[in-house]
Amino acid sequence: MATFEVESIATVVGGHTRVQDDYQGGVESVIRLNEAYPLATLQGIEWFSHLTVTWLFHLARPEDVQLHARSPRGNPDWPPTGTFVHRNHRRPNQLAISYPRLLKVKGRDLVVTDLDAVDGTPVIDLAPYFEQMGPRGPIRQPAWPGEMLEPHYWAKASERPSEHPV
Template sequence: MATYEVEPIATVIGGHTRVQDDYQGGVESIIRLDDAFPLETLQGVEEFSHLTVTWHFHLARPEDVQLHARSPRGNPIWPATGTFVHRNHRRPNQLAISYPRLLKTDGRDLVVTDLDAVDGTPILDIAPYFAQMGPRGPVHQPAWPGEMLATYWLDASERP
């Protein structure tokens, strides 16, 4: 199998300070572009409402990877599903994709909200979200993701 080496292009500054499952909404953070990239690489990004951000679960360890079927969040009422049916750090490459709302730009800083990565997270890629590149046709899924994520985007200030 081929191996790919990827260098972070940016870092998350501020926002969430610890990993948590729910109450991810309403928190502002900054995606700070590395100095190695000219500012013009961000030219025009402020015209978009949302970004597609690929990031690394940098606080996870390689031994966290689990290559077997298991119930989401360890909850036995939800069916055991395979590794590639989960969206957590237990995936082989420990990568995530988020779609934060872009609030403003300030030089190398992209000020966003609703980014579910923590302070210090390495960002591997940034792109604007194009509605035309989203899913085509009807989207369907089983009931358990909706149940599991019912409080995921609730405002962090409401966390019990």
Template sequence: METYEVESIATVVGGHTRAQDDYQGGVESIIRLHGTYPLEALQGIEDFSHLTVTWRFHLALPEDVQLHARSPRGNAHWPATGTFVHRNHRRPNQLAVSYPRLLKVEGRDLVVTDLDAVEGTPVLDLAPYFEQMGPRGVVRQPAWVGEMLDPCYWSDAASRSA
């Protein structure tokens, strides 16, 4: 098995303060590019509406990884599915990809909304989202995904009950 060493290129500043399953919407945060990268590395990014952000679940522990089939969110009404069918921190490399909306660029700061990472999250890579490189054809998924995510995942965080 090969291993790779990667370094973060940026850090999430502000935004969500704790990891949670739902109410990810309406929160602004900053993706702050590290000072080791020249500002020129961001030139032209402001022309895009969305970003592709690869980040690490930095609050997760190695022992959180679960390599067995289980029901999403522990809900027995949804089928047990394998580790690579889940999109959470229990995956082997504890990585995630998100597509936040880019609001503005201020120097090294990319101000975004709808980034489902928390304050302090290391960003491993970022790129503009190219519509032509998105999924081709009809997107298919089982009904349980919509049941799990549609009601609340992108609901405004301000509407979350304490």
């Protein structure tokens, strides 16, 4: 297997303070570009409404990786699916991609909302979201992702029941 070495280009500042499955919406955070990159690397990014952010599950451990089929969130109502069918930290490289909304740019700080990473998360790459680079043709998926995510994943964090604070 080929291996690669990457360095973070930015860090998530603020926003979510702990990892949780749901209530990811409505929280502002900052993607702070590392000092090593000149401000010119962000020139024009403010013209876009959304970003494509690749980030590392930095709180995960190598032993969290699970190379087998399992039911999403341990729910027996959903069929067992393989490691590469899940979107979580149990994947071999423990990477995620999110599409937060860009609210404003302040120097090295990209103020975003709806980023499902936590404070301190290393950002591996970022780019503006180009609509033309999104999925082509009709989208097909089984029912379980909607059942799992629709009720609460992007619900506002402020609506989280009090026993589960942000």
